[in-house]
Amino acid sequence: MEPALETSLVLEHGRSWCASVWEFARRRPLGAAGAAIVIIMAVAAALAPVVAPYDPLATDYSAMLAAPSSAHWLGTDAFGRDVLSRIIYGARTALTVGIVSALLGATLGAIVGVGSAYFGGWVDLLGERVVDVLLSFPLVIMALAVVATLGNGVWNVVLAITIPMAPRCARVIRSSALAIRRTAYVDAARAAGFSRARIILRHMLPNVMAPYLVMLTAFMGQAVLLEASLSFLGLGVAEPTPAWGLMLKGAAVDFAETAPWLALWPGIAISAAVFAFNLFGDALRDALDPRLRAL
């Protein structure tokens, strides 16, 4: 089966970058909405000191567990910290961890996948076995093991999420790269004496771009969820760094009677972020190559 040698409208040569983006937004409004939400969150997170009404670490023991009011729009938590500010600052942790670990995981997976497909033979066999073994661990367990080794902290969490993501990406990228590897023009290029690097860069990578981008955006949503789960278990970022999962940690049963809203806001924030990433990822996948629908 011939792989897609011409990609869709979005990646056409000669089209200006702005035109492609506008075309995408026009034809797929849901995806554009998702992207817009992500951008708004990112901007709010970057400008957090300006946007947030209070300092997220500032305690106010006279207003503990206060209900939502005009002073504290989303209420306060057990230490009197403003929930709205903590959610805005929490976006920093969530988006940093989500985007960085997705980038690292997808790129690492792509490198392993392309290398495995290109070199073939025992390299491929070994790579496949290692990936199989890594994939038989549930996502959370693997992340847990890494955090247990390295301890809490943002960058340890990033590593903990990258490691389970990479094999999943490697497997998908490998099958795309294999499809290109077996075509006639790669053989012709090798016969003509092109160096390995040139073949990989100029022929295999562009074909692998579409699944790579799709996996990247899919991973971002998953990474945000995974970070929230790890923080909820107490194995993510440490207190008092604001993080959405951490905010849910004590809120469930401890304050169910007195302050039920504490459990609502962080969950809504997590859902909104992952929802936006998923919407954008879906639309991107449809635009790049509808045959990737099975992913």
Add this chain to the structure above:
Amino acid sequence: MIPTLLGVAALVFLLMRVLPGDIVELRFAGESAYASRATLELERQRLGLDRPLWLQFADWTWGLVRLDLGRSMWTGAPIAHEIGLRFQLSLELALLATLIAVVLAIPLGIVAAVWRETWVDYVVRVVSIAGLAVPSFWLGIVLILVLLRVFHWLPPIEFTPLAVNPWHNLGQLVWPALAVGYRYSAVSTRMMRATMLEVLREDYIRTARAKGLWRRLVLSRHAVKNAMLPVFTVIALEFAFLLGGLVVTEQVFNLNGLGSLFVEAIAHRDYTLTQALVLLVAVATVVANFLVDLTYAWLDPRIRYR
């Protein structure tokens, strides 16, 4: 199959040894208790931790071949006993979640495909994307909140087997099953919709309609059966991960399942228990894969006649 399992066994064996922290120290000298070095050494000898690595690995694999998982290093109880207690709960939870997922996903996926690009389709798509986005542990928290505030009722905390007291059992497990099942069904709904769309475009569907077959018959006899296979694969493969991967949900609902056992074992650096648990999940995945292959062969006559 066997090489993968062996690879998993070797990897988890090595990984556990790489983790810093020593179970003997954690157990005897943790929390600023005092234990003399001689005591710690004696305990290490008893657990077999002072022997060379390859010997420990060989011992463990030999035990596996005889289906003897050994004893937990932390509690000293046989591992089969430790796992057995919680396996029942985790298995039942996984089965319930799968049931909910299947009951939701298949009709919704079919309906969304048949009425594509209408409001029904959009509602189903939004609901399933939301299912992927909403963290299942948060859904669990919200469920508990609603139960508490609106109905003034908390699910039972102790586990009773289904045979002993069905109401108690279901009353405890149906809520986490709902929370997990919603997310699970989201994946399956999207898959079902995608495969149905593909199948409905096929020539044989058009022929059947052209022949004048009732729409409902075309759907049930031809379309759904063909579309089911990939969805079935997805469901079966996810099931294997449900056994050990529900760590956070168990935390929220205070369940004594395999996920919590996993966390405890890693925290205690209990080598034998962790190794056994990981192998269990790996074996479950392999078995699920195998069953899926078998069922493919059974359901798809084209494969049978090869």
